[in-house]
């Protein structure tokens with residue numbers, strides 16, 4: 001016969017084994033007034049990482065590494081992988097004569113090229129050169145490989161939505177059965193390639209963004225990927241951006257220039273090739289020392305599509 005649950009103690013005891021929990025008696029809260037500060041702001045310095053990548057280039061052959069990359073793991077306790085909650089960034093190196101075999105995965109990916117010419121990416125059978133400042137897209141489930149025909153080491157920053165895919169349990173990954181795609185066609189222009197010279201030209205006539213976070217800004221694609229928006233920003237010497245926060249998570253890649261980003265009260269200095277994580281709902285602003293170009297990768301499309309994009313300008317920009 002079932003025992004009568006005539007006390008809270010007995011009631012809570014009855015929760016055990018049924019995998020239920022009272023909404024009034026949670027072990028941890030489920031709702032809170034505004035986004036919590038889980039992931040931390042952080043900067044990875046290209047000058048620090050490049051020698052490590054070079055050493056890996058000598059020690060780790062491409063035959064044993066599917067991709068020779070260094071993932072930027074947000075240093076918050078308990079995190080093993082992500083750069084911000086929804087995205088991961090990594091530095092990657094391809095050396096002359098190397099090939100990274102074709103594979104495909106459900107995560108969306110993009111690359112922002114830092115240095116080196118003569119390296120090509122093949123996406124769904126189309127081969128395009130990757131040059132410094134270019135941004136190349138690898139949409140979900142597109143076959144992709146990389147190879148170098150040149151004589152320069154090629155360094156770039158990858159950004160992927162893998163942590164979001166982990167959360168949603170939608171991971172599929174496979175290697176190409178022939179290692180590389182057959183019947184590759186060369187193309188200089190492609191819907192998956194945003195050329196640096198085109199970005200610079202478009203920025204000449206672009207407007208300042210309404211949020212005051214750059215002097216000029218363009219968007220690559222609309223959005224570039226289903227889950228990731230890309231904005232190229234130009235900030236001139238002496239520019240002081242607005243103070244701003246957004247529920248979108250952001251990863252900044254510095255293409256050129258020098259300055260600092262103040263996130264909450266933390267001052268983060270940056271220069272060419274550095275990557276800066278600005279997690280959701282952190283108040284931040286930029287101060288620029290020399291003409292700077294940055295690529296902002298954000299999960300704005302995800303936030304917008306689920307009505308979760310909120311933005312706030314706390315103080316305006318000073319041009």
Ligand SMILES: [Fe+2]
Nearest residue numbers: 103105109144
């Ligand atoms: Fe990949």
